[in-house]
Structures are given as structure tokens and as C-alpha cells.
Amino acid sequence: MATFGQSDDLHGARFVETDLRGARFVGANLSGAVLRGVDIQDAEIDAPWLADGDGYLRINGVDVVPLVEAELDRRFPGRALRRATDPAGLRAAWAALERGWAPVLARVAALPSDAVEVSVAGEWSFAQTLRHLIFATDTWLGRAVRQLDRPWHPLGLPNTGAEEDGLDMSIFVTETPSYPDVLEVRAGRVTMVRDQLAALTPELLDEPRANPWNAQYPETVRSCLHVIFDEEWEHLRFAVRDLDVIESPAE
Numbered sequence: 001m002a003t004f005g006q007s008d009d010l011h012g013a014r015f016v017e018t019d020l021r022g023a024r025f026v027g028a029n030l031s032g033a034v035l036r037g038v039d040i041q042d043a044e045i046d047a048p049w050l051a052d053g054d055g056y057l058r059i060n061g062v063d064v065v066p067l068v069e070a071e072l073d074r075r076f077p078g079r080a081l082r083r084a085t086d087p088a089g090l091r092a093a094w095a096a097l098e099r100g101w102a103p104v105l106a107r108v109a110a111l112p113s114d115a116v117e118v119s120v121a122g123e124w125s126f127a128q129t130l131r132h133l134i135f136a137t138d139t140w141l142g143r144a145v146r147q148l149d150r151p152w153h154p155l156g157l158p159n160t161g162a163e164e165d166g167l168d169m170s171i172f173v174t175e176t177p178s179y180p181d182v183l184e185v186r187a188g189r190v191t192m193v194r195d196q197l198a199a200l201t202p203e204l205l206d207e208p209r210a211n212p213w214n215a216q217y218p219e220t221v222r223s224c225l226h227v228i229f230d231e232e233w234e235h236l237r238f239a240v241r242d243l244d245v246i247e248s249p250a251e
Contacts, residue, residue, distance in 0.1 A: 031055070048234045076100055076236065082229040087200035090225060094197050097232050098190065104239055105183075111246070116179045120242040124157070127179050129235050130186045131157035136231040137189040141196060143212045144224040155185050165213050193228065 004010060047057075056063045073080040078096020081089060108116060108126055116127040124132060135156030142151025154173045163169045204221055211217040 048230075072237070076233065079233050082233055083226065085205070085222060087197070087202065087205065090200060090205075090222075091197045093229060094193060097229065097236070098194075100233075100236055104236065104243070107243060113179070115246055117176065118242075118246055120245045123238065123242060126239055126243070127176075127182050128157055129239050130182050131155055131177075132159075133231060133235055134182075134185055134189050135159075137193060137228060139212050140224045140227045140231075141193060144209050144219060145196065145221050147209070153185055153189075155182060197225075 050057065051065055051069050055065075057065050057068075078093065078100060081093035081096055084090045084093045117125045119125050119128075134153055135158050138151045138153060138156055142148045150171070152167075152171055154171060155177050156172060158167060158169065158172065200221075205225075207221050209219045209221055209224055211219050
């Protein structure tokens, strides 16, 4: 089976009557791709940034982005608040997130203890997902909003390739931590965000901040908080998706 990586330039390539059944595209840039007369039965697309910017995704002439966003807002009550701009709205948005995570955590608690480390289709396990959210909070609240030099907890799980952005990976544990330890640190980070939101003022929201990965991109306290909300909702969706697979009966 052929595999194409970053060193393979397929920009502008044409696939004519090509058999791509079962092909898997991971982290691929398909923006501007045009598919004509294709058979996409049982195809699956997971694009966390689908609604970012002014782009579209048209299927048979219909922009499906608004339809997808509306359905996700229906499935995850409170998700529509993630772009709140004022202190009260942001606090309500975070409260909705906490309500969204509560039944998922309870669902996981009822599973066999090793279920938290199960990976579905190579994705992060539930425990790893929580560890990544610890990292995301430390990055966008601790580093960006609070401007701390070393805000990262050792149990956090960085993105792949974070070392290329200058992050010292030696500060993170390499062994698998216990799930109770992960839960404890995660709970502390949830409280940290809640406390930060409780102290928000309109003036603070407009204060400029440095993007933790690229200082050339301007941020504000508000935009940093929006990144945290995006991380939370997307990983909640991922967690529910994978738990459905873990709990489904074997065929």
C-alpha cells in the first residue's frame, strides 16, 4: 500500500478514475480540492477547523458547513456559546462546557479501568485527551493569558511536533501516569479557568497577548480564551465519538 508524507508534493495533482477506496488522509491539506463524479459512500471526514474563516464545503452545490455546525450545537448543548465576547457570556460558555464533560466523565468511570487507555483508530485515548487539555490550558491560559514562563504541568500531553516550536519536551513525563493523577490535575485546570473567568473585565478581555507559538500573530485575552473553548469542545466531541466505539458490541 502506497504511503505519501510531507516530502511528497501532491499539490495540484489530478486523480482520474483512481481507486482510493479505504484511503486514509491524516493531517492532510485538502483545501481547494475538487471532487467530481466521485463515489463517497461510507466516507468519513473529521475537520475540527471546518467553520474557521470564511471558507465553505460544498456537496452537490450545498454548503454543508452551517448544517454541520447546527447539528453539533444540537448534540452538544452550550457549544454555540463558545464565541461569546463579554465576561458574562464567557462564564456561561465555560459552565456549559463543565456540564458537557460531567456525564462523559461519569460514563468513563463506569467502564473497566483499562478503557481510559484504549486508543481508537490510532487516536488519543481518553486519558491522553484529558492530558492534552491540561497542556492546552497551560499553554493558552498559563503561558498566553497569565504570561508565565513555565506554566506546563509534567502530566500534560503536547501536540505532535511541539518540540519544533521550541518547547522543551523534557519537562513532560514519558511513562503513562495513573488515571486518578490525571483526573486530579485536570480538575485543577478546570478550576483555574473558572477562576480566571470569574475575574474577567471587559478591559482585560481586550488586552493584547503574544501567541504562545508564534509572536507574529496578535492575540487578545479574549481570543486566547476562545482557543481554550475550541480545544475543549472538539476534544469532547472526539471523546464521545471514541467512547461510542469502545462501548459498541463486537461484531
